[in-house]
Amino acid sequence: MDMNTLFNGMLPKVVENATTTANNTSASDGMHANVVESLLPLIGLRGFAPMYRFLGSWLGWDPTYLLTVLGFIWAANKLVRQIFYFLYGLITEHLMSTIHISSTDDIYLHLMTWLSRQPKMVNSRALMAETVSKTAWEDEDESTVARDRSGLYLNFSNQEARAAPQYIPAIGLHNFWWKGQYFRLHRKKESVFEDGSSGIGTFKDKEDLMISCLWRSPEPIKELLAHAKKQYYSDHQARTIVKRPNAQFMRRARNNWQQVANRPVRDMKTVVLDQHQKLQVLADMNEYLHPATPRWYANRGIPLRRGYLFHGPPGTGKTSLSFALAGVFGLDIHVISLLEPTLTEEDLSSLFSSLPRRCVVLLEDIDTAGLRRPEEEVQAAGKENAREEESNQTTSNDIKELAKVLKKEKEDQKKGISLSGLLNAIDGVASHEGRVLIMTTNIPESLDDALIRPGRVDLQVQFTYSTKEQAKELFIRMYEGDQGRPRHHTDAVKPVPTPDIKLNGSTSNGDVLSPETSSAVRSGELDISLDELPEIARQFGDKIPDGEFSPAEIQGYLLKRKKHPRRAVEEADKWVAALIKQKASRTKISQVQ
Numbered sequence: 229m230d231m232n233t234l235f236n237g238m239l240p241k242v243v244e245n246a247t248t249t250a251n252n253t254s255a256s257d258g259m260h261a262n263v264v265e266s267l268l269p270l271i272g273l274r275g276f277a278p279m280y281r282f283l284g285s286w287l288g289w290d291p292t293y294l295l296t297v298l299g300f301i302w303a304a305n306k307l308v309r310q311i312f313y314f315l316y317g318l319i320t321e322h323l324m325s326t327i328h329i330s331s332t333d334d335i336y337l338h339l340m341t342w343l344s345r346q347p348k349m350v351n352s353r354a355l356m357a358e359t360v361s362k363t364a365w366e367d368e369d370e371s372t373v374a375r376d377r378s379g380l381y382l383n384f385s386n387q388e389a390r391a392a393p394q395y396i397p398a399i400g401l402h403n404f405w406w407k408g409q410y411f412r413l414h415r416k417k418e419s420v421f422e423d424g425s426s427g428i429g430t431f432k433d434k435e436d437l438m439i440s441c442l443w444r445s446p447e448p449i450k451e452l453l454a455h456a457k458k459q460y461y462s463d464h465q466a467r468t469i470v471k472r473p474n475a476q477f478m479r480r481a482r483n484n485w486q487q488v489a490n491r492p493v494r495d496m497k498t499v500v501l502d503q504h505q506k507l508q509v510l511a512d513m514n515e516y517l518h519p520a521t522p523r524w525y526a527n528r529g530i531p532l533r534r535g536y537l538f539h540g541p542p543g544t545g546k547t548s549l550s551f552a553l554a555g556v557f558g559l560d561i562h563v564i565s566l567l568e569p570t571l572t573e574e575d576l577s578s579l580f581s582s583l584p585r586r587c588v589v590l591l592e593d594i595d596t597a598g599l600r601r602p603e604e605e606v607q608a609a610g611k612e613n614a615r616e617e618e619s620n621q622t623t624s625n626d627i628k629e630l631a632k633v634l635k636k637e638k639e640d641q642k643k644g645i646s647l648s649g650l651l652n653a654i655d656g657v658a659s660h661e662g663r664v665l666i667m668t669t670n671i672p673e674s675l676d677d678a679l680i681r682p683g684r685v686d687l688q689v690q691f692t693y694s695t696k697e698q699a700k701e702l703f704i705r706m707y708e709g710d711q712g713r714p715r716h717h718t719d720a721v722k723p724v725p726t727p728d729i730k731l732n733g734s735t736s737n738g739d740v741l742s743p744e745t746s747s748a749v750r751s752g753e754l755d756i757s758l759d760e761l762p763e764i765a766r767q768f769g770d771k772i773p774d775g776e777f778s779p780a781e782i783q784g785y786l787l788k789r790k791k792h793p794r795r796a797v798e799e800a801d802k803w804v805a806a807l808i809k810q811k812a813s814r815t816k817i818s819q820v821q
């Protein structure tokens with residue numbers, strides 16, 4: 229059977245009817261060619277007719293057959309696709325479950341972080357590459373850090389560019405399998421219109437995730453999300469998350485807080501403070517955070533809030549204790565600066581009302597926050613009345629001047645947070661319950677009584693300059709063994725190239741090093757043994773006058789001798805005398821550092 233005979237049976241009816249003799253294949257061919265040739269001009273392809281005839285004679289059979297077969301394939305493909313989409317729609321609607329996740333929710337972060345660590349699991353050819361930016365506190369492999377030509381100094385140029393990117397699913401549909409279950413991930417982005425702060429609306433990108441599984445119950449998705457969340461927090465264990473108010477336009481979108489830091493927990497023993505005070509605040513917070521406490525408060529009609537005031541001179545550990553407390557109880561810290569120019573009273577209330585169930589809210593240096601006091605408001609109102617009276621007796625020019633002044637005064641008043649606005653946010657009717665509020669100040673006397681009345685401040689903790697005993701403790705904390713680095717990291721570290729230092733302390737490129745730099749680089753060890761530490765610490769403590777220096781000042785001095793405790797003791801007398809002199813003369817310049 230030749231090609232013509234084969235395709236003759238497959239020709240469409242219309243072509244067959246047009247054939248004068250069924251058995252006469254050559255006549256039939258001519259007819260097919262005529263039909264196609266007569267169609268070509270109709271669809272604007274007149275010039276193709278000779279080419280079509282040439283193709284026919286070259287192949288030895290009519291190209292119409294090929295067109296017919298292609299037509300069948302196209303139609304079959306269409307049909308199969310229609311059937312596929314129909315069945316897919318049926319399955320999606322009746323056999324699949326879906327959970328939607330907004331990109332503003334923490335679950336989005338958990339899932340994307342987890343997916344970025346499962347490169348084989350995301351069966352996708354559409355990925356999004358992201359540069360991995362590490363926070364200052366994340367551990368780094370020392371072998372990935374470059375050095376300068378001398379091999380002595382670290383060099384961090386283009387460090388982010390040298391790090392391998394991480395991949396996450398791009399916008400669109402993705403499929404993956406987890407624990408033998410099929411999951412479909414739809415990452416979609418759309419522009420939504422939002423009112424801007426200045427009254428001008430803008431389009432903002434909004435992203436959502438839709439995760440589906442092949443099951444009539446969303447249980448497998450819930451299990452996956454729980455797993456991603458657990459994984460995320462096991463990586464972030466022993467960390468304190470610091471959040472700050474989001475930018476103003478984001479706050480309007482109900483996304484009030486943004487994470488600004490994720491730092492290692494500050495160990496309580498690194499905060500040198502009177503032991504009794506430390507235990508008192510720890511016990512108080514523990515009691516308050518206990519799951520039975522809300523019922524106890526509710527039964528007595530007491531609002532579930534706890535406030536602390538940490539007061540004392542600068543650098544005495546108020547912020548440090550706040551972080552250590554958050555670390556002990558595993559709480560996030562939400563830091564608010566009342567000096568933030570875009571923060572309105574309305575924003576402040578909304579920030580307080582969107583806090584998580586348990587957290588620490590830190591209002592630092594509350595005395596400098598420039599709160600407008602009730603008296604000032606009264607005075608301002610009084611002044612305004614007086615001016616109004618005065619204005620009745622003035623000429624029209626004076627009235628204009630006065631109106632300008634009054635307008636400016638009113639505008640000034642509108643700026644910033646008033647005391648009543650803050651009190652309202654802290655414990656107003658709509659205020660959040662369950663949080664721990666910590667306010668810090670250097671000058672407690674300058675605070676308004678209303679702000680620190682019991683109920684708003686339940687416990688005051690006083691921070692003072694160091695005693696001899698505290699100086700000794702600070703010394704021990706500075707030089708005791710370093711427990712920070714996780715084992716797997718030190719194991720993985722490749723040997724750091726030893727700097728080529730000559731005996732006179734100069735490097736191979738000719739730079740001359742100070743004696744302490746060259747010896748620190750050489751040894752990396754302390755200039756005392758750890759057994760000597762308690763005695764050396766006692767000697768140091770004895771040299772520090774009681775109640776004169778802040779822990780921050782002592783820490784600063786020791787940090788400059790971080791590998792040289794013995795030298796720190798030897799040079800302490802000189803430093804103490806210089807600092808006392810500096811404080812007495814109120815100069816800012818230190819003679820001995």
Ligand SMILES: Nc1ncnc2c1ncn2[C@@H]1O[C@H](COP(=O)(O)OP(=O)(O)OP(=O)(O)O)[C@@H](O)[C@H]1O
Pocket residue numbers: 498499500501540541542543544545546547548549668669670691779780781783
């Ligand atoms: N009591 C302390 N124990 C241990 N370290 C301290 C102590 N006080 C201060 N430091 C150290 O001094 C530095 C400043 O401390 P911190 O910020 O806690 O002081 P602060 O009282 O909050 O100061 P400010 O009033 O200026 O905000 C930190 O690096 C901290 O480690």
